[in-house]
Amino acid sequence: MSTRRFLLHLIGGFLFTGSLLPALAQPVQLQLVSENLPPLNYEENGVAQGYTVEVVHALMKQAGLNTPIQFFPWARAYQQALNQPNTLIFSIVRNPEREDLFEWIGPVSPRLIYVYKLKSRSDIVVRSLADCSRYRIGAVREMASTKAFVRDAAVPEAQMELAPSVESNFRKFLMGRADLIISQDWSAAFMMKALERSPDELEPVLLLEQNAQYYLALNKQSDPALLLKLRQAFDKVQQSGQMEKLRNKYMR
Template sequence: MPWIRSHITALLATLLVATYAAATEPPLSLRAVTAENNEPFNIVFNGKLQGLGVDVANEAARRSGFSLQTEALPWARALETARQKPDVLLFTVARTPEREDWFHWIGPIAKREVWLWRLRTRKDVMATSLDQAKQYRVGTSHNDAATEYLLAQGFEQGLNLDITMHDRAIGYKLLASRVDLVPMNPLSIGAFARESGIPLEDLEPQMLLISSGGYYLALNRLSKAETVAKLNAALVEMKADGSLQRLLEKWQPKGSKARSPSSPP
């Protein structure tokens, strides 16, 4: 019947329009915040935000149907922004017991190992346990997960813990023997050395401080469950197809102790 044919034609046209609209609709925007200087995870270089965390977050968002509007902030401000505001993605952040209830955790995207490092010339600094480390002065930065850990283990600011606002200041103090040890992930030690003006070969690990938690993307606890599920599914997919491993290899520091100091070469 003519009216049936016209009805079907109209229905097909409607479906085609809807399909075209869905295909051409721009992705949903998701706000993201990150630290200004946390190489190799995220770093502003030549005015462009880049790094392992940046690449992982962008790819996970793309696969989830989101476009990221990323803002680089001082770390303390980025952390507090994500804690206070739903549907704000934070990266790259260490998962610690103190932070566990703050976020939905997406990851891990990288293994977390933190070692205490000394200058190779400081043979007088011998720390293979926390009790031994407490005899020295450890240089750390404000709002860093390693700082939270050391405070929880009984280190005291002003006594055996020197907390600064920037890693560069820690490096200067290490060179001047105003601090004896610094906590650092092997992935980040090359950037720390370069920024502090210390030859990488002049730094050596003393003891493994932390080997748990991992590095993650994170969303405020009040974020939409659908957003969390989509991003987690995307990261699972990235692990399965090898793209996460390729990004890890891309950002592994060249010529540095990128792997665990205890790992075979």
Template sequence: MHSRLTLCSCLLLALISFKSHAEAIEVVTEDSLYAYAREGQLVGPGTRIAEETLKRAELTDFRMGLYPWARAYEKALHEPNVLIFPLDRTPAREELFKWVGEIHQSTTKLYKMRGGEAITINSLEEAKQYDIGVVRNDAKQVYLQQQGFTRLVVSVDNHDNFQKLLNHQIQLLPMPENTARLMSKDAAVDFTSLEEVYSLDERPHRVHLAFSLSTSDEVVAKAQRAFEQLKASGEVARIMREEP
């Protein structure tokens, strides 16, 4: 009898351990305005918003990882219990993820190096004649491809993309102004060395937190409720206004 009880206890402990491990959440992101490494720590407004959301939802078993965007995106597409940000909510992605909430909206601008070749753009169509840098699997790459752009130079991350602009390997770089300012700061160049030549006002970015599709509805619902409370309190907007 004693051995049977011991066996049952061991099986119960193993089941609890497995369940806990299975429900652990991996938060994935890229090096960007929303998340970046500082002194060995992952920081940034998106990171703080994700942490606060999960803690309020009592989903405290989580870990965060910084990846090239294509890798983060693939994990969120194919693995369970993955929370990804900053994910642009587009019609093509609508059914691919379980959406938690919008953390920010921004407008993408096309930048060139000031003092370089003269570039004047009055419509998105006119931008097709230039070499434009994009990040692999980023919403901007997808959008421009859908619009018929063929001269796209693909990078693994924002920093590599920005460096190509500085090195004149590309002519234009699409990014929101706050991202351009952060990339300039990280590259130790003055933001005024960039010149905005066009604004994609017709295509604002709606940046979200989202779970992988195979994540349980219960986990998603907890996170959605927690995020709604966080946003209603004004905390999401306050965090996003803070200087990096």
């Protein structure tokens, strides 16, 4: 090869490599998905709000990221986080069925799940899971609490009044389309107030869960460097005392 051809070949190689650098240097694009689950995470007038939303905002700031939160019905948000790399979902229950499906960051919040009825419904008597099978039960589709209830109570699917969101679940319940409703305690109180009803109208008849906690969860096929950055940022937010202040703000 002549000196001239060699130089042209070398220059061409540099140009080709240089053309790839912008694509290779592009940062990983994180996606944040959530659902309306007040007071943890919800959207009001197009603005993301809630306890976990504020935790995530602090996490993004600590990690040097600026990522908007997208709100979807729970089933859609869950499927996106399950199938799309570099997608973070919250607030999500960490349980044995999901353990190997995600990379977990947290915990961010405790969780108490009850079966409720309206106090005015004196005709409804529930002392055990077995009693629930006599009634129509409102629950949110694809939620961990819904799946656990169906599994443990052995309630026929036809008796479940499934909804895409917590709000629609409560609306249907208050319209009389369900006799019982499955909900977190603080979420139940929040939704009753939001729908201009009193939380005192509700009566918890059965405690379903008290040991699980809510987490942030990252798609299993995500960039390992992104996972490390998020975990380190979460640790710093937790150590700063911000989470305890937010708990006091939203849950007491």
